[in-house]
Amino acid sequence: xxxxxxxxxxxxxxxxxxxxxxxxxxxxxxxxxxxxxxxxxxxxxxxxxxxxxxxxxxxxxxxxxxxxxxxxxxxxxxxxxxxxxxxxxxxxxxxxxxxxxxxxx
Amino acid sequence: xxxxxxxxxxxxxxxxxxxxxxxxxxxxxxxxxxxxxxxxxxxxxxxxxxxxxxxxxxxxxxxxxxxxxxxxxxxxxxxxxxxxxxxxxxxxxxxxxxxxxxxxxxxxxxxxxxxxxxxxxxxxxxxxxxxxxxxxxxxxxxxxxxxxxxxxxxxxxxxxxxxxxxxxxxxxxxxxxxxxxxxxxxxxxxxxxxxxxxxxxxxxxxxxxxxxxxxxxxxxxxxxxxxxxxxxxxxxxxxxxxxxxxxxxxxxxxxxxxxxxxxxxxxxxxxxxxxxxxxxxxxxxxxxxx
Numbered sequence: 001x002x003x004x005x006x007x008x009x010x011x012x013x014x015x016x017x018x019x020x021x022x023x024x025x026x027x028x029x030x031x032x033x034x035x036x037x038x039x040x041x042x043x044x045x046x047x048x049x050x051x052x053x054x055x056x057x058x059x060x061x062x063x064x065x066x067x068x069x070x071x072x073x074x075x076x077x078x079x080x081x082x083x084x085x086x087x088x089x090x091x092x093x094x095x096x097x098x099x100x101x102x103x104x105x
Numbered sequence: 106x107x108x109x110x111x112x113x114x115x116x117x118x119x120x121x122x123x124x125x126x127x128x129x130x131x132x133x134x135x136x137x138x139x140x141x142x143x144x145x146x147x148x149x150x151x152x153x154x155x156x157x158x159x160x161x162x163x164x165x166x167x168x169x170x171x172x173x174x175x176x177x178x179x180x181x182x183x184x185x186x187x188x189x190x191x192x193x194x195x196x197x198x199x200x201x202x203x204x205x206x207x208x209x210x211x212x213x214x215x216x217x218x219x220x221x222x223x224x225x226x227x228x229x230x231x232x233x234x235x236x237x238x239x240x241x242x243x244x245x246x247x248x249x250x251x252x253x254x255x256x257x258x259x260x261x262x263x264x265x266x267x268x269x270x271x272x273x274x275x276x277x278x279x280x281x282x283x284x285x286x287x288x289x290x291x292x293x294x295x296x297x298x299x300x301x302x303x304x305x306x307x308x309x310x311x312x313x314x315x316x317x318x319x320x321x322x323x324x325x326x327x328x329x330x331x332x333x334x335x336x337x338x339x340x341x342x343x344x345x346x347x348x349x350x351x352x353x354x355x356x357x358x359x360x361x362x363x364x365x366x367x368x369x370x371x372x373x374x375x376x377x378x379x380x381x382x383x384x385x386x387x388x389x390x391x392x393x394x395x
Contacts, residue, residue: 016262016263016309017308017309017311017312018269018312021266021269025266067265068263068265068349069349070263070265070349070350070351071265071351074265074351075265075266
């Protein structure tokens with residue numbers, strides 16, 4: 001018997017087509033929504049592990065089942081960078097408004 | 106007899122050398138003689154001679170005609186100073202040189218305009234020979250980019266979210282441009298040749314616009330192609346077979362002209378409408394100036 005790594009893992013192989021991608025993205029959105037509710041930004045941060053498992057365990061499993069392995073960590077990382085970019089954008093807008101207010105006076 | 110002919114030739118000589126003087130002498134002579142009808146004719150003749158000789162100055166290089174008889178000299182006179190002919194000659198030569206000058210000027214202006222339109226620092230993107238294969242395993246080279254506008258995109262089939270979004274957008278652009286009868290050859294080049302075989306690409310592209318051509322090749326060929334288009338891409342090192350990974354790559358569409366040369370890039374900021382608009386304008390501008 002030959003041990004084949006990707007068959008031995010119990011996770012089914014991700015079929016990369018439009019249908020599968022849609023399913024993956026949808027379960028990702030559900031999972032991230034759940035994280036929003038418990039104010040968790042980074043799902044990769046070990047200190048958030050407990051609270052995620054407590055509140056969004058089902059959503060996390062769904063998300064990880066529906067997406068390709070490499071995509072899971074990609075989306076989790078992307079959530080953090082997207083959040084940071086959002087924050088920077090908001091900060092910049094705030095600064096601009098303040099500047100305008102000062103110049104208006 | 107011999108003497109006479111000699112004196113005759115001297116007369117002819119004199120006529121030539123001092124035509125004016127000679128004719129005045131003739132005139133004087135005719136004045137002395139009482140005017141009769143015949144003399145009047147002579148007067149008329151001589152005045153004709155006078156007029157002619159007055160007009161004819163010493164021809165340039167006149168010594169030549171001086172050696173010959175008066176007959177030859179007259180023929181030269183005609184060529185030498187024919188007012189209508191010289192005016193016509195002047196007009197033709199002048200007109201011709203003006204035409205040539207203007208033409209040349211126009212050509213140079215056009216060249217200069219073409220040069221200025223290029224702008225400074227037009228990026229050297231694409232336009233070089235390459236040899237890859239499409240999703241059916243057929244060769245796809247730089248020759249396949251000639252004679253039509255192409256839009257080139259770099260991506261990979263395992264791309265999680267950006268590439269599928271961008272390819273959907275491309276499909277919208279193609280449909281939109283088709284309404285204006287703008288034909289565009291869409292080319293999807295994989296940055297992940299290790300996994301994206303022609304078969305994988307064929308399966309993957311089924312989900313998108315049916316005119317998209319999927320391109321792959323060996324790692325070296327793809328690397329060369331990406332270099333040509335200034336596309337950054339990185340495949341993680343030490344990938345074990347069967348291991349999943351993502352490819353980092355720059356995400357731009359490259360609009361190429363029918364000579365295979367770069368026109369413009371389209372970034373992610375453009376949506377279904379503004380992207381099609383940019384392509385349409387770029388192609389119209391290209392057609393207007395070429």
